[in-house]
């Protein structure tokens with residue numbers, strides 16, 4: 001099985017959600033050898049679900065998946081791992097099934113030997129090691145070494161027990177991508193691989209995807225990445241999927257042409273429907289006087305029934321609407337003051353001043369300490385020296401990368417909105433009743449997900465909901481950590497508009513080239529540990545080389 | 549069709565291996581069991597252990613051989 005012999009065939013797949021809604025129906029497409037297909041669609045359309053069906057995590061209600069070549073999968077939430085998973089564990093999980101099983105066998109045998117050191121246990125251990133060698137385990141360990149050196153700058157043996165939660169989001173993503181791109185699997189399913197990557201990281205990813213001979217199906221909302229990488233575009237919308245055989249440049253035109261065609265077909269169907277109904281009515285009147293007409297009347301009735309039974313063609317998918325309203329309020333002129341601030345081990349001391357109304361983008365390489373800085377200002381525990389304070393009436397509102405709210409996981413949006421919040425950082429959000437909650441959720445395109453547990457919301461739905469919480473929280477200083485990751489194009493634009501109308505101060509970490517351009521000035525976390533101000537966005541700070 | 553006749557090895561089962569893994573284990577275990585087990589027996593047990601672990605990865609062999617031989621010698625002296 002050589003490189004490049006992978007493909008995926010999806011035929012007539014149908015998926016039903018646990019609450020009975022049909023999410024996907026009649027989804028068919030093929031991703032042939034060496035293709036680089038993009039999977040796009042609005043937040044909650046079903047992209048992640050479709051990838052999980054292809055990966056075999058979910059069994060579709062109907063239809064089938066056929067695949068050739070080994071399959072490597074990167075999930076959307078890599079980058080926001082908060083549990084105790086280690087680097088080693090993640091690399092094992094990304095390896096082909098045979099390697100995974102062999103690794104678990106070796107681990108089990110090692111544990112058994114700590115209990116009993118007799119001959120059968122030793123032989124089991126020896127066999128497990130032999131099997132590890134047979135499935136290519138030793139070669140994979142060499143690859144893992146290359147992978148960790150490339151992604152983190154340290155050999156495998158020095159970082160294998162390190163917990164992923166101690167790596168930045170971009171470092172986690174980079175690690176997974178290196179492992180999959182250098183690994184043996186020929187088909188890669190990548191769910192938003194560019195989230196959390198810094199700009200050099202995104203460029204690196206674009207280049208690697210262009211040069212790989214593997215077959216790739218990737219989800220992304222990043223227009224620059226899509227334009228450079230995709231050679232076909234699969235859209236999930238209106239409860240099904242369709243394929244544009246070209247790149248992203250010709251995609252918008254193809255999409256509006258398709259929508260017009262759908263609308264036209266529907267219009268014709270409606271017209272024909274009306275014509276048949278009118279005919280039936282006329283004949284019904286004539287049938288009263290003539291037995292001959294009575295026969296024709298019944299025939300026409302049957303024809304109408306058949307026409308209706310065949311059903312109308314699919315509707316043109318509705319245009320989604322998202323409206324975010326971030327209000328804010330006046331604060332002291334100096335909103336944030338930092339003097340000789342140093343987050344322990346992450347940077348050199350720096351001074352910074354943010355004024356009321358400032359729009360400041362925080363830029364810099366993965367791992368430079370940008371998220372820690374925001375967390376500190378949000379009032380969380382972060383080791384530091386030097387001083388910082390917020391100005392009068394400055395109420396911070398913090399948007400963290402997804403999965404930062406373990407206490408939300410099992411509660412529904414309506415329930416979370418019903419219970420207000422008091423206390424530091426929350427800004428005293430008042431609870432709202434179901435009617436108002438539904439109205440707010442509708443503005444965020446979340447009304448369909450109002451009664452689902454938070455953990456079942458899609459990545460972008462979770463991100464939108466967090467912005468809604470900010471809206472209701474009455475913050476006057478927005479601390480946003482990569483807010484546009486996970487958001488589809490339209491919601492990212494809605495957020496930009498909302499920020500423009502916000503009365504208050506905004507400090508946002510971003511690697512989104514598009515979004516960054518809407519800021520007035522920038523705080524750059526340099527790779528040499530220097531934090532400096534810049535009037536223009538700086539995207540090419542190289543990776544942080546720090547002794548770990 | 550021709551039948552392949554297995555080569556008649558000169559009693560290959562009794563031919564015990566001798567390599568770096570064996571050498572290291574013998575060195576160590578001879579010292580450990582000095583006075584309790586005859587040196588020739590140490591050599592024999594180590595070489596048998598080495599043979600029984602035949603399919604193991606080369607890198608892991610020294611450790612595996614020493615472990616197994618130590619366990620076997622341990623049960624021998626009781």
Ligand SMILES: Nc1ncnc2c1ncn2[C@@H]1O[C@H](COP(=O)(O)OP(=O)(O)OP(=O)(O)O)[C@@H](O)[C@H]1O
Nearest residue numbers: 017043044045046047048049456457458459460461
């Ligand atoms: N257990 C569940 N009950 C009800 N709805 C669910 C459940 N699990 C998922 N969903 C819904 O299924 C839909 C598809 O989710 P999916 O994660 O596939 O979206 P996505 O296209 O990947 O979106 P994003 O761009 O935000 O990542 C969403 O509307 C989500 O809320």
Ligand SMILES: [Mg+2]
Nearest residue numbers: 048076458459
């Ligand atoms: Mg998704």
